[in-house]
Amino acid sequence: MHFLYPIGLLALAGLIIPLIIHLWNVKQGKTVKIGSIALLGESSRASSKSFKINDWLLLVLRCLLLVLLAFLLAQPYLKKIISGKNKTGWILVDKAMLLQVFKTHNKTIDSLIKQGYEIHDFNIGFAKLTVKDTAANKIKPANTVSYTSLLSESSHHIPAGATVYLFADHRLNRFGNELPTLNYKLNWIPLNQTDTLSSWIAGYAGKKYEAKSNPSNTTYQALNSADESPIDITIHEASGITDGKYLIAALKAIGSFTNRKIIINPPTGKADIGFWLSDDAVTASFKSSIAPNGALFQYEKGKVITVPSFINLDGRHIKLSKRIASTSQAEKIWTDGFGNAILTNDKANALHIFHFYSRFNPQWNELVWDGLFVKALMPIVIRAEESTEFGFEDNPADQRRLSVQQKEVTEITKTEATNTTQNESLGITFWIAALLIFTTERILSFRKKPNYVKS
Template sequence: MQFLYPIGLLALAGLMIPLVIHLWNIKQGKTIKIGSIALLGESSRASSKSFKINDWLLLILRCLLLVLIVFLLSQPYFKKTASSSHKAGWVLVDKTIFPSVFKTHRKTIDSLLKKGYEIHNFNVGFTQLTLKDTASNETKQINTLSYTALLDAANQLVPSATSVYLFADHRLNRFGNELPAVHYKLNWIPINQADTLSSWITTYAGKKYEAKSNPSHTTYQALNSADEAPINIAIQEAPGTTDSRYLIAALKSISSFTGRKIIINPQVGKADIAFWLSDEAVPANFKSSIASKGTLFQYEKGKLIATASFMDIDGRHVKLSKRIASPNQAEKIWTDAFGNAILTNEKTNDLNSYHFYSRFNPQWNELVWDGLFVKALMPIVIREKNPYDFGFEDHQADQRTFSAKQQEITEINTVGATTITIQNESLAPLFWIAALLIFTTERILSFRKKTDYVKN
């Protein structure tokens, strides 16, 4: 037994009250003078007191009543510990494929059900399923939510450290940009797809490609044989810097991926895109070398700010160490963690200008080391109406899967399956019942004693 407010036990000092009342409950006698003895000499006065306790039972009951009141003030409780080492878990499976999954993994699912596992739909709401759903003939609706979103949502419903068996494929297109972190014990059982080869037609920058996909990779092959005009790119950097080598490597990757010919610093003709990698102002002759409706990407000069932040590019984060103070009026393309502009865009009648408030330099940021660098430059180099998905589309028929050696899901706070629950059970009702019984007994005994005294 423990007390919520132990300081209340100091009130036990009140036990002295009934004891003092019992010991000093002595009535003073009255002296009555009688006339026949008035002439006799008055003897010396003498008095006596007895501190004898006459009724021990009443004293004990009253003391117990005070003790119970003190305990109630201290709010006693009993700490109860419940441990469960065989807690049932969840089975997650998409309802639309549950019949085929049950047919293939019947022994595993039956074994889990005998252990008390519940089957839930791996979709919004996570509704509970039964074996009757294996015979369902409902129209199949494709689940378009990513596994990342669903596993994150399950964190709100599945108790921590609970064992969860998930029956789902390992296709990359079902995940978001980040792998989820879960607080339950996830056992992923991959299901085999009937078709592991697929193809589709897609269009990039006005050019049609045939995509062919299998579990290991996806390839694109151009269909139209007409030669496209090359992309002329001019690059000018400040003396003593080597930022251009990172940019050129990314441009070559874009050329290899898209099949578009890219000419860097052409000897003749105007540039479609120009990169000015210098703190100095862009000279007029460099701007005049850009074709009409072309693009200018330029470094901005200003107050240097050291920061421990990141660049936000299409929802992905890249470490940022330095930046240039930037205005907030322009259209922001890339930002830092605080919403400050890192790349802005403005369009005029003859020029599409990008203003970069950092550098293509590892001392400024880690963009040049990240595979995101190529994707980030893609909409600038290959001008497309829908640039953010260009060359990196998420197609439903994409068959690529995780490698068996690749870490998939991060588990947090999953120390073990044993769940220990500590509950504080209040003992106040028992003390109130005991106090009522003792008070009733004390009143009955006290009333009887007064009645006997009157009779005598």
């Protein structure tokens, strides 16, 4: 037996409560009058007390009840072994697509079923299906859960080492940032799809873009870009710090992607954004060089913490080696793996201030080496008050597909294993046992007669 939250076992300390109650069962001595010394009156009264357990069964039941409650807090479970020798394999297909898949791959599916393969819904729960289900799901929409999540979860349901045939498309927007490692052999059979072109209008930072997508790529073309004013950015870099080169490269990439003119360190006028890349406090003159309602991105100083972690950005984990300790209550935009602030945002003196508790330096993190660096800076450089996403949102009309070179990566297998495990919760069993013990304890308590002493 294992526990999901072992800290819940600390509740076992409560066992001392029924023990104290039973030990504090004070038995008062009875008064005995002896005729020969009756004239002594009240002086002949004597009493005694004893501390002992009078009802061991009640004590044991009450202690067991507390033990069960502590176990329930710790959430016990058993690791159930699923053998890979009992089943030949699985056929995975989205229930909504079963009719279409059966029409185009009926010979393959019939052959696999004759070999003992089972059909399962490629969706949460992986419910078992039959060929008869093809007639009942003609208009049901397909699931929208990412293939990455479903494949990761499937390893907890499919016996290790089994052979699986998956009928699904290769649409890129159905995959996450990282492909999972599977404990079974996966044969991915892509659905027949014609090369499709699609287009839509995407909005970001008050600007409209026309998106055109095909199986190879998606491109964005800015609309009415001639009306856009340039973005003036000033950068202060302290002596001995070379982080500015990474920032400038990212700013140029943003300008190229958005077709916005970005001027770095303009000779005159106030800047729209100021980047303070220094351990020193931001000077008043630098703040005054930024236009009202502009943005200030500043390095924070403080205690350096070198605990290995990661920066959580847009669902990705960027390696983090060092950070600055933060006690700020400002809104967190970027966090590390422990929920600590890496980038926060607040507004003071007509400036939107971004507090950065790390550095644009590979010795601090690997952000500058990741393509996500440009996307993460975009909402700071091209600010949108109502935007909550980094860059463009995923669109259902995106036609991009997984590259052919990635096929082997999706079929990583570990066929050496013959068994896999699945966690089986014991919560219901413990609740039933606790109810039975509680009922028994109450019955015994009410049936116990008080011991009266007659004098």
